[in-house]
Amino acid sequence: MMEALLLLGFVAVVVGTVPGGQYAGDKVLRLKPENEQQLQFLREVAHTVKIDFWQPPSLELVTTNSSVDLRVPAGWVSDIQSQLEKTGLKHDVLIDDVKTVMEKQFDQVDLSSTRYNYEKYHEWIEIESWMAKIATENPRLISWFRIGRSYEHRNIFILRVGKRTGATKPTIFMDCGMHAREWISPAFCQWFVKEAVESYGKNCSMTTLLNNLDFLVVPVVNVDGYIYSWTKDRFWRKTRSRNRGTVCVGTDANRNFNAKWCSVGASRNPCDETYCGSHAESELEVKAVANVIRKYKGIKAYITIHSYSQMCLFPYSYTYSLTSNYKELNFIARKAVKALKNLHGTQYTYGPAAFIIYPSAGGSDDWAFDFGVKYSFTFELRDTGKYGFLLPESQIKPTCEETMLAINYIATYIANLP
Ligand code: 0X9
Ligand code: ZN
Ligand code: ZN
16 A cells, blocks of 8 residues: 555656646547536536636636637546536537647747747746847847836836837837736737837838837736746646635736726636636736836827637727727727738637627726726737647747737827827
8 A cells, every 4th residue: 555655656746747747638628518507517517627727717707608618637538528428518629638739839949049039939037038138139129127026026027119219109018928828928029029120120111110109018927927837837827926815826917907806707716717816906917017007108009918719809898888989999900800811811800808708807908998098909819729828839920920910000000090
């Protein structure tokens, strides 16, 4: 018996240290509960097994006829699959073995050891030194500041990108990496900054944009979570702040903004993926973003980059009411996704988030909008579930290129406002 226990312990340690090892045999399933009975079954399963909701990110957001992507731990797969059959709940297997796809994610070889490779995912330390480097190498275009510290005392940085003119220019605020596991998001913010410095003076539309606008770019908002997703749990979503009276860690940064905080589509339970926090702006990372938007004069647009689902969303999320400028936002979103589609044919849906994805309060887009930034958008980048959060590196380039076209459309629209 003792030997068996020791062996078990040994196996656990080994599995825990092999990257992806902890997800060997896990599957990602897509299902569509069609009635209350099937939904109830899903609730029971989620109650007994620690299943990881990918899209939507938590059980509360599941409704009948909405599609649900779940990562099911290896040990439960056959059990759950057979129970699904019994309940008449049809399901597709999106990912057959999470570990395999996790390894495939790094499918890009690093050919250059000297130049920063924008077609690879990067750890936080690399991103941090990249920021310092690109800022010092491009002093006429870029400056960087610390906007705050994370729960684990790391610096949160912002890059200001735009031609220095001395005047205050209309500004677009863009953040990435609010949710830790959505790695394509920080990759896009880095791509955007690269494109800006490389095309300034060469590409006419980018040059005009940078002459007339400033961009404030936060490449990684949730730094602690991002690091955790690299080192401990690839599918971590929340911040890493400790919660009172429980071992469950973290708050959903996109439920922690002061926009009808925790009224809908968010959870009061710290163990849930959509935990709204102990109060609005309880998270230092959220406060850091909100403070910049409050203090910086001239912010005309807010853009936040997430994944996955291929959507361009705008307020409101906390209510089904439409904003006063709904028609204008819808027009911009339609044109932006049209521009995006032109490159590789990638289809995006668009509209007010409460209708298009699900109602939820405390989001950054709604907060920025109500604060007065009337052009406020959330992008959910590639894909639609084939890889989900494990989007292979070979898709970084096409994803970023097409997204640039959407951002370019929005930025041009803002630059041309009277
Ligand atoms: O639920 C979210 O926070 C976003 N989706 S994600 O899968 N990346 O987590 C959607 C955000 C839409 N906007 C608001 N809910 N305010
Ligand atoms: Zn790297
Ligand atoms: Zn997200």
